[in-house]
Amino acid sequence: MKSTRRSFIQKTALYSGAFCLGFDWFQANGKDVSMVQTTMDSGRFNAFLAIDPSGKVILYSPNPEIGQGIKTAFPVVVAEELDVDWKDVEVRQANLDTQNFERQLTGGSGALKHSWERLRKAGATARKMFIQAAAQTWKLDASTLKTSKGFVLGPNGQKASYGSLAEIASKLPVPTEVTYKNRKDYQIIGKRTKGVDNKNVVLGKPVFGLDIDKPGMLIAQIIRPPFGATLKSFDAADALKMPGIIDVVSFKNKVAIVGKSTWEVMKARGTVSCKYNPGDLESDSTHQKWFDEGMKTDKATVQRKDGDFAAALARSAKVVEATYECPFISHSPMEPMNFFADVRADGTVLLAGPTQVPQSAQKAVASLLKIDEKKVEVELSKMGGGFGRRLNNDFALDAAELSSIIKKPVKVMWTREDDMGGGIYRPAARYHFKAGLDASGNMIAFYLRGVGINAGNATRQDNFPVGAIENVLVESVNQVSAVSTGPWRAPITNFLGYAEQAFLDEVAEAGGKDPVQMRLDWLARAKSNPVGKITYEPDRFIEVIKQAAEKSNWKKKPGVHQGFSVYFSHLSYVAQVADAQIVDGKAKITHVTAVTDCGEVVNLSGAENQIKGAIIDGMGHAMFAKLRFNEGVASPTNFNGYRLIKGNEIPTINAYFVDNGIEPTGLGEPALPPTGGSVANALYAATKKRLYKQPFEV
């Protein structure tokens, strides 16, 4: 049942006495949320909050869970406004349902920002209806009633559970005006709520995509060509004779080995030989050449221009110039790519598995098979990480195409080597900065050229300190490669943030400024007299910077070398101070202080997880990760060569949140972009050696 904006559709809401309130979580305008009351269809109810007579509250969480904690955070908001005890709430994962949901995806740290108002309204509307139901029953004025933990309370000790009021409430009109709780009365929001899937995880329940098992399901692995090459021929004669092997087929330059079990497929795969037409195969040297050319070309795209950069640079007392570079890296979620598809003879398709964008999978598969989208059903599984990799549905398309060829249900499973060698990487980029300082060390001219390989615009031209600097020129160049790339947690900013924040540290040093005070001075300028448009709120920036300086004892720790960074991305603000110490003659990051303004913190436990996880992620990849290319082939392709950060390499982290009650914004990504910078700046403070390239440790 889909509600249209400003309309209310009401239907009988009875299913064995249950109260069901549908709410459109995903309308475009958060302030304007419609409520829909509806029936549960054959016991299945989507998009709906349901309360059964026993008082159990069931909430379907529509967004794919990837480790960001959304399956816990969404229901927390509803439960708060509904005023129920968290222990009475049961959360279930909804499958793809384009009738009831919009923005059923994981990406851009946008879910809470998008749904905050909708979730609150859903809870508050139902709460009001229970109050009205009790008022009617007790013949009292609704204004004299209160609620607490799933009960309506009357002035003279009357008490009725939501469950007992469900039938009456379900027959009431849906109120259009509701009031929200005062945040000082929050019982759940802002507290620590454990992940709703914790029990499944610690028990080893089969909740992930790779765990999917369907009747008649076959297993397949796919050999993919080097980037830029096409398949000439393949020889699978030996594989086809091996036990458990059903077929070896080819499509789109790929060779798929299909069998009954994973190990049989793996073994047979090793005997398949492929010949390729090489095409234009890229190596690291190719990419270096493209960077060089991109830096020289006069055909760069101007992304932002304030004042006259060239003239200001010419009159500068001092010029700072530096080049930073970041390699292609892999997403490497712990669960490698996999997907199930069953393209059936009756023209319907079942897709199941881990994807951040189920609706895109549905559309893409419908388009591939030239069928109506309505015939493609998508079941969502929990994702063993993704970090952006599962925004690209290549794995779903492969599974669907293969199933359509072999006419059987099949799960395509990527080995770690397939996952790391098979593409969709973070783009590589090189950045060139120039800063012109006046005689007092103030930056009067700022220049950035970003050359990305398959990065589109590798800059974010409105990033602070743009808006505080008189003369700015930001340009981008994109080089097109056969190496496939896509968003990687905090796209572009995950490497740009490092380059910018490290360069600003050079600017501060050259100008004889303190990195914290320099930024505060700029923000004062951006606030009072901005240059051009600004996309950030200076006051929120200032607050996280001040708190980070205070909580980290900025520059007041003897024997500790500190590095500062601050970043605004995905509408949240994060300031970081990294502490480096010399341990056994080597500079080591021992501690990170992070202050985040993401508005209201919905789940403190989950929020801390996201901040600490993003810092460890950002630091690990800045320190250790790099893919090399040789004639279209990536290496390394497993964890013995590609180094991920481990538990004995992490700093302690203190995560603080600004308590301002502003509507919540994203948290899955924003703590990552400043990390490379704070780490590089702290290591510089300890060693006096600038780190111009990731990974820092080669």
Place this chain on the structure above:
Amino acid sequence: MSLDIDPNTPLLWALRDHMSLKGTKYGCGIAQCGACTVWVNGEATRSCVLPISAVANADITTIEGLSDHGDHPVQVAWDELDVPQCGYCQAGQIMTAASLLKKKPNPSKTEIVDGMSGNICRCGTYHRIQEAVKLASEIASKKKTKSTVKKSA
């Protein structure tokens, strides 16, 4: 339990594909990440590189068999401290942690860090993993004290 499959089949795939025990995870296939950790005769072992021929008559414990009711101190601590993010590596982490605590019921901070550092967590839940091992050791020692008291009473 007997399986009629290729004796070279790694234990991991025997568990997952032939015994429908999917709690043990595939992460790398080369014993680098620890997602596939199970116990073989009580020892934490990487099942992705261990052929089943090598474990004939061995006693295998997977995450599904760690406790009867999901109440092993490590499982309780993992939930209590809200360790999992995506959760995929956690079965391997838990099996490693429970094995560590069998050998060292009261591990030092260094012993915890060293004992757990062979397992990769891509979400970066390492702090809470380390805190949860400590908490699990405390839960286990309290349990032990309680049962001792009961017996003497």
